[in-house]
Amino acid sequence: MLGNFSYCNPTKLYFGEDAISNLSSELKNYGENILLVYGGGSIKKNGIYDQVITILKDCSKKVTELSGVMSNPTLDKLYEGVKLARENNIDFILAVGGGSVVDYSKALSASVHCNEDPWEKFYLRMEDPDNKVVPIGTILTMVGTGSEMNGGAVITNTKDKLKIGKVFGENVFPKFSIMNPKVTYTLPKYQMVAGFFDIMSHILEQYFSNTDDNTSDYVMEGLLKSLIHSSLIAVKNPEDYEARSNIMWISTWALNTFVAKGKSTDWMVHMIGQQVGAYTNATHGMTLAAVSIPYYRFIMKDGLNKFKRYAINVWNVNPEGKTDEEVAKEGLDAMEEYMKKLGLVMKISELGVTEDMITDIAKSSFILPGGYRVLTTKEIETILKECM
Template structure:
């Protein structure tokens, strides 16, 4: 194992009924709460009524911050920060999936900062030497794992840049995770989020070191869990065992545990973020299009790991195959799984225009953790191969 320092400041309350049991206690020090959510689905599935009922019974003043979009923008962050400041908010409660949580992390920073947080913390890494506004989250969608890290992906619409930063100070202080809250998520959204979980794990797995390490062992188990439980959840969306496993898979993928001692790649995420900045496409769908093609570009540089992926995750036997053939069989198994899930397989399906690809490729940042360092020319070639 390589050297590392591990820290996670989020306390997790997991399981059926956890919101009813713990929310009032966790918000006892706050008088005014900024209740943040997305398009309003929580008003149709009973989550909104349950949470506001608990807060009102506890005597809290609720300030609503709604309409957080699937790719949260810097303008939306500024809107939330102004609401928090104008209403002297003591705590933010983000109810939703990764977009809501990411947006609220940025709001918690912007509400307490006098400068431009994009320029000082997202355009480049910054130093947070002050206390952001306290943040708690109620998770309703499994996917990003944002509940147990300080990462926030924000889109600057004017600059056409979508980027993420991870600051430990932005970790939510608590995360309430009731798997039954995910039952009402549309199947397509559940599948997209499930693939995002798998992508997060693969982005870490396919990176150095290659020698035996605990992180890779954990990731192989997690990948098999995501595959198994996503299939079960599609068959029965209210399978509590499957939905609870997927929810914790999502957290484990991004709570920093599996990243210990790993370089991490995330080039596919870099490429998808810029596709999202230009097309506003669904994140998990964009990743599904890119991953198999990207891996066919890099597998020779990380051959031992791709062989291990084929054998230990997909159960493909070596017999009669060279290492290269086995590695490609593992990538093909991934591509077949994407088709099985009904996810898109071309950029054209995501609404990308062929004329945009050159500009999007040039805007992508280059990962230093990849087995093979990309160039903008090769990124463009990947986009072109993915187009139709």
Template sequence: MNNFIFENKTKVYFGKGCVGEYLPKIAAVHGDKVLFAYGGGSIKKNGVYEEVIAALEKAGKTIIEFPGIMENPTYKKVLEGTKLVKEKQVDWILAVGGGSVMDCSKAISMAAVSEKDVWDEYWAKKGVVDFEPMPLGVIVTASGTGSECNGGAVITNEEVMIKTDRDYPKCNPEFALMDPTYTYTVPTKQMVAGSFDILSHVMETYFSEPDEDNVSDDISEALMRGVITSLRAALVNPEDYTARSNLMWLSTMAENRIIKLGKKCDFECHQMEHQISAYTNCSHGCGLAVLHPVYYRHICQAGAKKFTRFAENVWKIPRNGRTDEEMAEAGVEALADFIREIGLPTTLREVGVEKKEDLKEIADSCYLVDGSYKKMTHEEILEIFLECF
């Protein structure tokens, strides 16, 4: 394995009833004023809002609500939250929701204490966080991004049409409360898209060097099999606690940095989807479902050994005399079949791209990253987009 340094400071409280049991005790040791950040209001329909409010009031906290965080959080929303934090002299932030709420709250935790423009200094480019962000805790209500146990945040700057992901360890939440029953009321399409995002996170680590036997690849294969099995079970019964608890922890395991240790990682497909959703505001998981099979058809022969393992160990495809190159292709097609099985989109038209003419501008705006078995160019990204259209 390659050399690495590992760090993860987030303390996880996992299981049914964990919010009512632990949040009052956690809140008691934090400051008086808390920014209660959440999304479109679904937590007011499923009882989560009332439970969180009750726990914070039990701890004697002054609650400053910050609702309306959108699916692809914008820098404008970050600045709105930052202004509220400063005006109300907030002491800490509690993000209740899925990845978008957590990501936006991480950016606010930085902007609230930094004198710099955090987009220019920390998202437009990789910066050095030489200060302590505002204390942040999270309560997870949707599985997918794994944002609860890392410092990553994806923010869209609408003015320049750029969507960027940065991961700063100092932005890791101090704590994460994870009750799988909170995910029961997530709409089926959102649950499926989030679950595919989990699978994508694992694949982008797995499909990269080194290819020699290593712990990360072994864990990744188990995680991918787990996502496939648990998603199928959750589609049959959305309140299957075993399936929903597995999906919640699979999401965390995919993005708590463990499987990335010693790996190069291939984030190119994620970068491509970021720019598609920067232009269309589509669901991240849906965009990834469209792009992944086509992207992998372009690179699988360059990484045939690993794609063969994927076919054999994840999809259980028998050799039957196939070459590595044929097995690699079979693994990619099994992924494409699974995407159709779970009902995710398979074309860019389905996620909001209306004109082929727009695709060149989107392709040219994509970051080119290292780690892939085959180095992308903007021209090849455009080819992929056209094939997906």
């Protein structure tokens, strides 16, 4: 049932091959001192860097560069950014990259004018900024995280071994995001399919919750069917524009809060997968893939009606003459087959997990209460053994 909630998402999206042509008109709305944030320099290889610099110069902007944002942006990197942004009196942050660069830029936008330690305030005390927030815009170069249209900003404190996902409010959402599907063509296949599964997991972890009748579940079934369809095309031909553009669009809508409205959410695959990542440094989407099937088989009976519905509506399982459990099981079997077709890693042992790590991974996994079953640490251990 759709209970009490609010929805607001002011981010403006520019989508398509020519999306970047909107950058200069957007930049006119902001001051002249721009902080250009990016990662390891792949944008210099694929030409986006030069394109952006030319536009910034044509707009008479003063550009300060902040490069080297890593895939798990650290608190130290955040402090570095705060210092740089203050020294250069930054009016606007332009993030060019994937989810990490965008997440980092959001954390930075809230932190520049914060008088306290941003880690203490935003991440440990989970407060919202009461200071001025520097506006940000993004040019997206990878899909999966949905960071281009939400308030999520994961930061890792390496000293304290803490990785915390803060969800900021609308005032920290990107003002605009520029999304050209062609930019995603050059990603290696391993990263590409890992990203596809990250998107699928975002949808499934919101889908598998509640027992009520919710329009969001129907919408998610549509998004899943479109994703399955397009990902099977893209894995054969990564330069299929239709497939890649649909996937980019699904990725945004999977995690911009729309489909979560009126629902509780599970997120245990992310909680366990992230700890597999913490112990192996494996690619995020692959950790989710390797954990998902055993997890869903474990909780299937607790949400049997929904797993049956999933099998029928998403995987076209014919329910005739079968028990609910048989139908539900067939759905997960079909999902497993699909994942193998994509070339996803289906075992955590293949990601570097060894038997001796399992107890520690289970113990360090954060347990969330939103799904069909609240797991115990012991049960996480059982699931992890199934994932080997």
